[in-house]
Amino acid sequence: GAWYEAVAAYGGAEDDATARLYADAVYDFLGQGLTARTAGGETVRVAPRTVEPDRGKLERAAGDEFGVQSTDYAPALWVPADASNYTVGRTSAITHVVVHVTQGSYAGSISWFQNPSSDVSAHYTIRSSDGQVTQSVREKDTAWHARSGNPYSVGIEHEGYVSDPAWFTDAMYRSSAALTKHLADRYGIPKDRAHIVGHVEVPGNDHTDPGPYWDWSYYMQLVGGSNSGGEVRLTFPAYTSVSTGSTGDLVRAAQHLLNQQGYDAGTADGIFGSGTATAVRSFQTAKGLTADGVVGRRTWTALLTAGTKPVLQQGSTGAAVERLQRGLTAALGRTVDADGVFGPGTDAAVREYQSSRTLTVDGIVGSGTWGALQAGR
Ligand SMILES: [Zn+2]
Structure with missing residues (x-):
C-alpha cells in the first residue's frame, strides 16, 4: 500500500x-x-x-473533491490532453458521436492523451466500474480519435477491451448514453445509428471497436433514439397541420426540428403524443405564437426556418437556401422546390412572401425576411 x-x-x-x-x-x-x-x-x-x-x-487528489469540472458537460471531470494531441477549433459542424473502446484502462487512456508523443485524444473517457466521465478535449476542438471522422464528431472512449463484455457495465452504458443524449440535444445530432456510430463504422479507419459485445440496441434505447439508421426527412410538398394523435413522417420532422432547437419532443418516432405537444407549446410560447400545441402553418414556418440568417438572393446555394425554401412552402401554402438553389422560382416565391407580409419587395432574404419567417408570419 x-x-x-x-x-x-x-x-x-x-x-x-x-x-x-x-x-x-x-x-x-x-x-x-x-x-x-x-x-x-x-x-x-x-x-x-x-x-x-x-x-x-x-489522498485529496480525487476528482470530486479536488479535480476541475468540465465546462462543456457538468458531470465530467476535466483533465486536459496535451496540446500537441488535438487541433484547436473545427472545420465542420458537429454531426456525429463516435463510440470507442480503449483497449486499456480508464486512467491509462486519460494519461496517454496527456503524453505529448501519443498523437491521440478523445473528448471524453468513461470508467467501467461506475461510469465516471473525464473530459480531455473541449467539444469546440478537434480530438484525434477517428481520422476522417475527427472534424465532424465528438469521440467517447469506454474503458475496456473489445473482446471482453464484462467491461461494458450498466453504469458505463447509462453514463455514456446520458452524455450522448446531451450532445445530440446540444448539437442537433439525430439520435439514430447513422449519426451515433462505432469507430469501426467511420470511413477510412481500421479499428474494430466497440466490437460485437457492445449492445447497440440497449445503448440507443438509453439515448432515447432509434437503433436504425436513416435521415429524418424534412422536405415535403406541403406541411399540413399535425397535432396530438397524428403519426407519420411529418410528425417525425416536427419532433426532429423541436429537438434540434432544444425543445425536448422525445424520440423522433413519428407519433405525436403528450411529450411532443408539450414541446410544441413551449416552442410556440417562445416564438410569441398561440400556444395550442398544434403544428399548423405558422408553427411550421417558424420551425422550418429557425437558425442562422445569412443574406440570400438569386445565385445563393446550400443548406440555408433549402431551409428558406421549406419555410416558404409552409408559409405560402404552395410547393417551393427545396433543391438548395436560389433560382427564379425561389425569387418569385420570396417576392410573393414579402409582398403578402408588407415587407420590402426586393427578392433579397435579409434579417427582415428571415425575422418574419422565424416568427411564423
Ligand atoms: Zn476507437
Missing part, C-alpha cells in the same frame, strides 16, 4: 488528479487479479489481493 505514490508517479501523469486515477486503476487491477500477455508472448498472472492504498499526498 505504501508504494502508492511510486505507482502514481510511474503513470507519468502531469498532475496529481490524473496520477491518482492511474494509481487507483492499478490497485483495482490488483484487487481483481489479472492476466496479461507480454510483448514476448509470455502470460503473466497476478492473483487477486486486496491492497489498502496509502495515498499520501494524493
Whole structure:
C-alpha cells in the first residue's frame, strides 16, 4: 500500500488528479487479479489481493473533491490532453458521436492523451466500474480519435477491451448514453445509428471497436433514439397541420426540428403524443405564437426556418437556401422546390412572401425576411 505514490508517479501523469486515477486503476487491477500477455508472448498472472492504498499526498487528489469540472458537460471531470494531441477549433459542424473502446484502462487512456508523443485524444473517457466521465478535449476542438471522422464528431472512449463484455457495465452504458443524449440535444445530432456510430463504422479507419459485445440496441434505447439508421426527412410538398394523435413522417420532422432547437419532443418516432405537444407549446410560447400545441402553418414556418440568417438572393446555394425554401412552402401554402438553389422560382416565391407580409419587395432574404419567417408570419 505504501508504494502508492511510486505507482502514481510511474503513470507519468502531469498532475496529481490524473496520477491518482492511474494509481487507483492499478490497485483495482490488483484487487481483481489479472492476466496479461507480454510483448514476448509470455502470460503473466497476478492473483487477486486486496491492497489498502496509502495515498499520501494524493489522498485529496480525487476528482470530486479536488479535480476541475468540465465546462462543456457538468458531470465530467476535466483533465486536459496535451496540446500537441488535438487541433484547436473545427472545420465542420458537429454531426456525429463516435463510440470507442480503449483497449486499456480508464486512467491509462486519460494519461496517454496527456503524453505529448501519443498523437491521440478523445473528448471524453468513461470508467467501467461506475461510469465516471473525464473530459480531455473541449467539444469546440478537434480530438484525434477517428481520422476522417475527427472534424465532424465528438469521440467517447469506454474503458475496456473489445473482446471482453464484462467491461461494458450498466453504469458505463447509462453514463455514456446520458452524455450522448446531451450532445445530440446540444448539437442537433439525430439520435439514430447513422449519426451515433462505432469507430469501426467511420470511413477510412481500421479499428474494430466497440466490437460485437457492445449492445447497440440497449445503448440507443438509453439515448432515447432509434437503433436504425436513416435521415429524418424534412422536405415535403406541403406541411399540413399535425397535432396530438397524428403519426407519420411529418410528425417525425416536427419532433426532429423541436429537438434540434432544444425543445425536448422525445424520440423522433413519428407519433405525436403528450411529450411532443408539450414541446410544441413551449416552442410556440417562445416564438410569441398561440400556444395550442398544434403544428399548423405558422408553427411550421417558424420551425422550418429557425437558425442562422445569412443574406440570400438569386445565385445563393446550400443548406440555408433549402431551409428558406421549406419555410416558404409552409408559409405560402404552395410547393417551393427545396433543391438548395436560389433560382427564379425561389425569387418569385420570396417576392410573393414579402409582398403578402408588407415587407420590402426586393427578392433579397435579409434579417427582415428571415425575422418574419422565424416568427411564423
Ligand atoms: Zn476507437
